[in-house]
Amino acid sequence: MRRAASFLALLLCLYWTGAQGESGGLTGNDITQTEVQSEILGVKSTSDQTNISPDIWAELKELRDMAIEHSVELRNSKSKMEKLEQENTAMQTRLTASENEVEELQRENTASENEVKELKNEVMKLKIENAVLKARMKTSEDVMEKLKMENTDLQSRVTASEDKSKVLEARMNASETEVEELKRQIADQPKVAFSLGLTDSGLIGPFDTDITLKFSKVFTNFGQVYSPITGHFTAPVRGAYYFSFNAADNRSNVWSAVNLYHNDKRVLWNDDYNYGTGDNRLSNSLVLQLEKGDVVYLVLPDGCSVYDNTYDHTNFNGFLLFPL
Template identity: 65%
Template structure:
């Protein structure tokens, strides 16, 4: 009976020691063999010291060592737990920062995607416009290639004075400056329209004699459509010029006529000229 009471007292001491270790009040280093033995001896002395054997002391020592070991382990576990909690707090903070950064990146990515989509749409529109422009350019090139290239510019002569004559004569401009399309004949002095279209014609004539007339006319298919007339009373230079736009059919003829009794002048300075070109075909 007394042994059981002593063992109960020992267990109560061990329980108190463990409770103090868990609460941080007593650590493994605070528990010594002398303190435990003093508590036990006090209890045993009250009961019956003569009945305690050496085996009981060995068991008490073993129980004390186990209590100290468990207390130390509990203290270490608490330290590890606190360290883990700190690490977990740091990881949680990093995770929150990463999540915030991910949200920010998602917003930026959505914005970039919208801008890329807008750029692609704009690029598609520009590409369509470019394709249209290229087709128009090709069409203009084709039209330009198909359009006859007709233009001429001639000087009259290097002989000086021509006329006056009793009758009208066709002026044959013989000095070739330009004759694209070869539609003007220097041998006949006649321009023959190779295609139906709208043409522009101009001429300039001069004379340097006194008391003479200088009367020239532009003829279309044998009919006068434009003229220039000057009269010089005394010796000196005089000039006349004119121009017009004509609609011609293919094969129409255009030429310059010097009226009877009139005269013109030309020399190396190219004072008298006849010009024409196709504005556009019809």
């Protein structure tokens, strides 16, 4: 009976303690030994039990302490539970944020994958362009090598041309020197040339003796080498001279003749018979080597005649070719 009463009292204490804790009443620290004793006494009266052993109080105290301890642990558990719920809420919040971040990262990853794909396409395009550039570079190198070879050949040709140019320049300089020498010689040599007409009077001759023809019409007489008074050309320097003459005769059935003399020597003669077919004409030329002071002149033989008028049918010409 005593154990049953103790067990009943313990149950009442637990029930009351739990009720008070849930309703916000007394805490475990507010329960006193007197209240427990009063409840136990009440149990004693209701159960009509008497003579309870004194050691039950110790057991009740122990049970009370255990109840208080369990109550405190329960409150601590509730606090931990609330704290865990708060932490769980925070974790859910963080999880939601993490999911948002994950979604954002997924979007960024998708964008990055697109960028990577674009970069791959650009890399492929650059590779193609690089291959094209390499091909063009190879072509350029071939062209450059060809140009180098052509340049080398051109340089060789330029060098050869420069050598030829130097030779030509040397020859030109020599030629210029020769030209200058010739100019000097030409400048130093006398100016000798003459061109003459015989007369405007018509027929000259025939005579009973040879006569020297005196050309009175002077067209040119450089160096004053011909004398119309004597009819002689006098060489001013030793050299080679060119002489020519033309003569006309309008008589018929006669001999026409003109002779050219060097000093007292006849060196050229022309004659021809006119058979009455028109004017008879004579012409001839030669080159003579003359010493300074030598004379050259034309002679009309006896019995012959020449004709001249304003048309200069009969003329005498000469000039210095070069000094000797």
